[in-house]
Amino acid sequence: MSEKRLSFDLAVKDPWTPDEGLFALNPSGELPILVSDNEHVLADAQAICEYLEETEPEPVLIGRTAETRAETRRLVTWFGAKFQSEVTDMIAGEKLVKRLTGGAPDSRFVRAGKSNINTHLSYIAWLTERRSWLAGDSLTWADLAAAAQLSLIDYTGDVPWGDHPLAKDWYARVKSRPSMRPILNDVVQGIPAHPDYANLDF
Amino acid sequence: MSEKRLSFDLAVKDPWTPDEGLFALNPSGELPILVSDNEHVLADAQAICEYLEETEPEPVLIGRTAETRAETRRLVTWFGAKFQSEVTDMIAGEKLVKRLTGGAPDSRFVRAGKSNINTHLSYIAWLTERRSWLAGDSLTWADLAAAAQLSLIDYTGDVPWGDHPLAKDWYARVKSRPSMRPILNDVVQGIPAHPDYANLDF
Numbered sequence: 001m002s003e004k005r006l007s008f009d010l011a012v013k014d015p016w017t018p019d020e021g022l023f024a025l026n027p028s029g030e031l032p033i034l035v036s037d038n039e040h041v042l043a044d045a046q047a048i049c050e051y052l053e054e055t056e057p058e059p060v061l062i063g064r065t066a067e068t069r070a071e072t073r074r075l076v077t078w079f080g081a082k083f084q085s086e087v088t089d090m091i092a093g094e095k096l097v098k099r100l101t102g103g104a105p106d107s108r109f110v111r112a113g114k115s116n117i118n119t120h121l122s123y124i125a126w127l128t129e130r131r132s133w134l135a136g137d138s139l140t141w142a143d144l145a146a147a148a149q150l151s152l153i154d155y156t157g158d159v160p161w162g163d164h165p166l167a168k169d170w171y172a173r174v175k176s177r178p179s180m181r182p183i184l185n186d187v188v189q190g191i192p193a194h195p196d197y198a199n200l201d202f
Numbered sequence: 203m204s205e206k207r208l209s210f211d212l213a214v215k216d217p218w219t220p221d222e223g224l225f226a227l228n229p230s231g232e233l234p235i236l237v238s239d240n241e242h243v244l245a246d247a248q249a250i251c252e253y254l255e256e257t258e259p260e261p262v263l264i265g266r267t268a269e270t271r272a273e274t275r276r277l278v279t280w281f282g283a284k285f286q287s288e289v290t291d292m293i294a295g296e297k298l299v300k301r302l303t304g305g306a307p308d309s310r311f312v313r314a315g316k317s318n319i320n321t322h323l324s325y326i327a328w329l330t331e332r333r334s335w336l337a338g339d340s341l342t343w344a345d346l347a348a349a350a351q352l353s354l355i356d357y358t359g360d361v362p363w364g365d366h367p368l369a370k371d372w373y374a375r376v377k378s379r380p381s382m383r384p385i386l387n388d389v390v391q392g393i394p395a396h397p398d399y400a401n402l403d404f
Contacts, residue, residue: 027325028284040269046248047275054268066256067242073249081283082230123229 002179003144004056016101046076049141061141072135075127075142079120083149086116092152096188114158121159125166134170139177147174151183157194161202168202176200204381205346206258218303248278251343263342274337277329277344281322285351288318294354298390316360323361327368336372341379349376353385359396363404370404378402 001008013022018029025033026043034042034051042048053062063069090113094105124146127134135142150171153159161168174180184198196202203210215224220231227235228245236244236253244250255264265271292315296307326348329336337344352373355361363370376382386400398404 028280042272042276044276044279046279047272050252050275051268051272054271066253069256070244070249070253073252074244074246077246077248078230 001052002182003059003061003139003177004052005059006052006056014100016097045080045145046073049076053141061139061144063136063138063140068136068140072140072142075135075140076145079142079145079149083120083146087113087120088149088152089113090116091156091158095156095158096152096191099191100188110158113153114160117153117159118163121164121167124170125164128166128170139174143170143174147171147180151175151180151197155186155188155193155197156191157196172200172202175202203254204384205261205263205341205379206254207261208254208258216302218299247282247347248275251278255343262340263346265338265340265342270338270342274342274344277337277342278347281344281347281351285322285348289315289322290351290354291315292318293358293360297358297360298354298393301393302391312360315355316362319355319361320365323366323369326372327366330368330372341376345372345376349373349382350385353377353382353399357390357395357399358393359398374402374404377404 013031013033015029015031022031022033023029025035025041028043030043032043032045032048034048036042042051049061053060063072090109094109094113098105124134131137133139133143134146150159154171159171161171175184187193215233215235217231217233224233224235225231227237227243230245232245234245234247234250236250238244244253251263255262265274292311296309296311296315300307326336333339335341335345336348352361356373361373363373377386389395
């Protein structure tokens with residue numbers, strides 16, 4: 001929303017303990033949810049992004065041709081579903097969510113996530129060797145979806161940036177955008193961020 | 203695509219045994235994939251539907267306002283992700299995919315899926331009591347996404363239609379559309395469909 005230059009208020013909700021209020025807004029109990037100025041309730045990350053794209057077209061974050069938009073959407077699903085289940089659930093799910101919910105991390109999942117992330121970083125490198133940004137020649141929701149996942153893994157210092165210089169170059173560009181600043185200031189209660197988490201020169 | 207009155211050729215691919223050809227078209231190895239007339243390759247179901255909506259706007263299958271489109275997209279994710287993991291993976295994954303890949307169905311998963319489906323059928327009833335179709339007053343991708351999941355469960359006769367008359371009314375309307383006819387003629391090799399699978403008066 002900052003990339004769209006929209007102002008907004010954030011409300012903190014724990015997705016692992018959905019309450020009645022959350023189910024009333026979204027029957028799936030999932031986040032994110034957007035309540036618009038006219039009190040319209042929108043749920044599902046992709047539906048919210050498409051809605052923002054339709055109602056606030058500039059700056060364009062989805063691409064200017066049908067083919068680029070398809071590529072943006074394919075990559076949003078890639079990072080929101082594939083990266084999420086292969087890496088984020090394995091590392092952040094174990095190291096952050098389990099800590100917050102009173103469980104103990106299972107090191108087998110963490111190891112699997114740390115192995116799986118390499119394919120994704122190589123894919124980011126492959127894409128950015130061919131294009132300025134992941135889906136084309138300008139920043140799109142695909143870059144934001146990928147950065148949202150990676151910043152979580154970066155919080156615990158588990159992204160092997162040294163082995164993936166091109167992916168690192170891309171992430172450095174995303175990280176330096178003003179829209180990322182509040183995210184880099186985020187703190188998970190009781191778990192300090194890795195020293196390089198908010199460092200723009202990592 | 204039939205609802206969009208587009209002609210197309212189908213190619214059968216097994217998503218559980220992705221080959222080099224499949225990975226070349228979609229690096230995630232997932233289906234569906236659409237190769238357009240100008241040889242452009244599109245992957246990811248939602249990206250393909252949005253592309254068809256942009257390039258073939260009539261008939262509209264996504265809704266005519268930003269709010270209805272957001273609702274369509276929310277429900278497409280609901281059925282494509284939540285229903286898929288809570289019901290389809292549990293029932294069709296065990297009874298159909300495992301049979302095809304040489305495994306034995308685990309009855310605990312099948313039982314869980316048969317229990318979970320009731321919430322989804324109640325939700326379909328709740329939505330269609332308020333609207334003609336799932337996302338609004340005309341058929342959208344949401345109805346097609348839901349019917350795609352349900353027809354798979356219906357193949358093995360595991361949808362408790364008798365307990366959910368409003369959901370059944372909705373499915374009867376989808377089932378009677380000409381676009382559904384080839385799907386109702388589909389046969390999973392070695393596993394006969396339940397007698398009511400293709401029956402419009404079930």
